[in-house]
Amino acid sequence: MEQGRRLSMATVDVDPEALGAGHGDGEGSGRRKEEARGGVGGVVARARENLRFRSVWGELNGAMGDLGTYIPIVLSLALSRHLDLGTTLIFTGIYNVVTGLIYGVPMPVQPMKSIAAAALSDPSFAIPEIMAAGILTAAFVFFLGLTRLMKLVYWLVPLSVVRGIQLAQGLNFAMAAVKYIRYDQDLAKAKSLGTRAWTGLDGLILAIAAVCFIVLVNGAGPEAAASSQREGEAAAREPSSWRRRLASSVPSAVMVFVLGVAFAVARQPAAVRELRVGPSRMRVVHISREAWRQGFVKGAVPQIPLSVLNSVVAVCKLTRDLFPDDERASPTSVSLTMGAMNLVGCWLGAMPCCHGAGGLAGQYRFGGRGGGCVAALGGLKLALGLLLGGSMLRVLLQFPVGLLGALLLFAGIELAAAARDMSTRSEAFVMLLCTAVSLVGSSAALGFLCGIIAHALLLLRAYALRSHHA
Structure with missing residues (x-):
């Protein structure tokens, strides 16, 4: 009986909009009410708070946590x-800066992966088709957010199915990272x-050394937000806390990225002279x-389920896991921002983008805790785009792919680790079934469907057993 109740309640316990009243008496909610009463001054104060660096090196380091996914996909399509x-x-x-300003957490901006995969596998799927797929996907997600139907989707999807999608995506990232490290790549x-x-300068020793360096500095990664805060307070009282502070202040991802840029220039010095x-x-x-x-057929149809599940539902649930007191990343708001940014940029040839649970996990893994993390990354992208434009391609093409693999590996592991909270065998069964089908079938939609069916059958079985014993 307890098992069935746990399975059925897993879909509603983490809805940020439904729990809004439950957190209304907290300090954060009180501050937001004061800001609302303060008019323009309150809005400015909230924007400053959202973009504030909790830790300078931590936020800058976290900004690099999403590049292992972003750079290879964008370079491949370019x-x-x-x-x-x-x-x-x-x-x-611009997307990065705006999402950091709105959400105040390291909300990522990533290329739409199914659309990118369709373009890379089909020579006839060119820029017009890519942009059409992005616009159609964004319009559908925007409609779900505008009508608040996305909130209903979020409420209905069981947590075990979401964890299955997250685990599959995390393992996909990790396996791709291992390929980047082990093999040369034709992007x-x-x-x-x-x-x-x-x-x-792009050898196996370099990539392995980067992985070992990140493990030595960051360890196995942070725990959930609440537990990590308690551990941090306890560690601060210990005599050896200065060692922990020193280790946490080392910007491992920033150092790996800067090293990669230096090696890219060293591998092809002539590329620098071609910058315009x-x-x-x-x-x-x-x-x-x-x-x-x-x-629509080749791009939007396979992308829409992934965007709904991984870019909205999974992102919102992971945000609630990592930032339990923050309610701004709701299914409605995430749907609207994701849809709006593509309904503008795709018409001018910018890569269709979405929010992604993997990017959030990667940025959190390397220290990102606030909107300043993604805003800093957005500022870097914006500066490079305005100053150097497309001429950056020749330099980035020489970036050591093994180092990108090192960054992507930890982003994938962090996302997959979110699945560790499945405490019952039924939850674990649904999650692993969803993961297995998603990985083997290369389709999050198919894995989602199998997970939903398994979840429903388990609920039906639990109900039948209760009725029989009654």
Whole structure:
């Protein structure tokens, strides 16, 4: 009986909008009410609080936690489908700053992966089709948010199914990271080549050293927000707390990224001379009727389930796990921001983007705790896009892929680790079934469907057993 009740309640215990009243007496809620009464001054104060750096090196370090996903996908599309890198940097930079300002947590901005996969696997899926797929996906998600239907989806999806999607996505990231580390990569074709050489500026030794360095500095990663805060307060009272503070102040991800930029320049010094000052020239993308059709069938149809599940539902639940006192990242608001940013940028050729649980996990893993984390990353993207535009491509192309693999590995592990709270066998069964189908079928939608069916059958079985014993 307890098992069945736990399964059925898993879908409602973490709804940030439903729990809004429950947190209304807290300090954070009181501060927001004061800010609302303060008019413009309150809005400015809240914006400053959202963008505040909780820890300078921690927020900057966290900003690098999402680059292991962002750079390979954007580079691959720039090389194979002539995606405008400068335009994408400008728009994703703006997206980062706005989401940091709105949410006050390290809400990520990532490329839409199913659309990217369709473009990389099909030569006929060009820029018009990519943008059409992004616009259609964004419009659907925006509609769900505007009508508040996304809140209903969030409420109905069992937590065990969400954890299955998160575990599958995290393992996908981790396995891709291992490929980046072990094998040379042809990013233009999204294929692994021969085994990576041990030595060199993109050698296996360099990638392994980066992984070991991050483990030594960051350990196994932070626990949940509440427990990590208690552990931090306890550690501060211990005599050896200065060692912990010293280790936490080392910006491991920043150091790995800066090292990668230095090695990229060293590998191809001529690429620096090809840099040109000024942004890329933006043009409105012409989308034909056939491009709309292909974009919908090949891009939007597989992307929509992933966007709904991983970019909205899973992101909101993971935000509640990591920041239990923060209620701003609701299914409605996340749907609206994700939809709005693509309904503008895609018309000008910027890569379709979404929020992603993997990016949030990666940024949190490396120390990101506030909106200043993603705003700093957005400022860097925006500056590069405005100053250097698409000429950045030649330099980024030489960035050691093994180091990107090191960053992506920890983002994947952090996302997969969210599944460790499944305490009953029934929950674990549904989660693992959902994960297995998602991984083998390469479809989050198929894994979601199987997980929902399994969850419903277990509830039916529990109800039948209760009725029989009664």
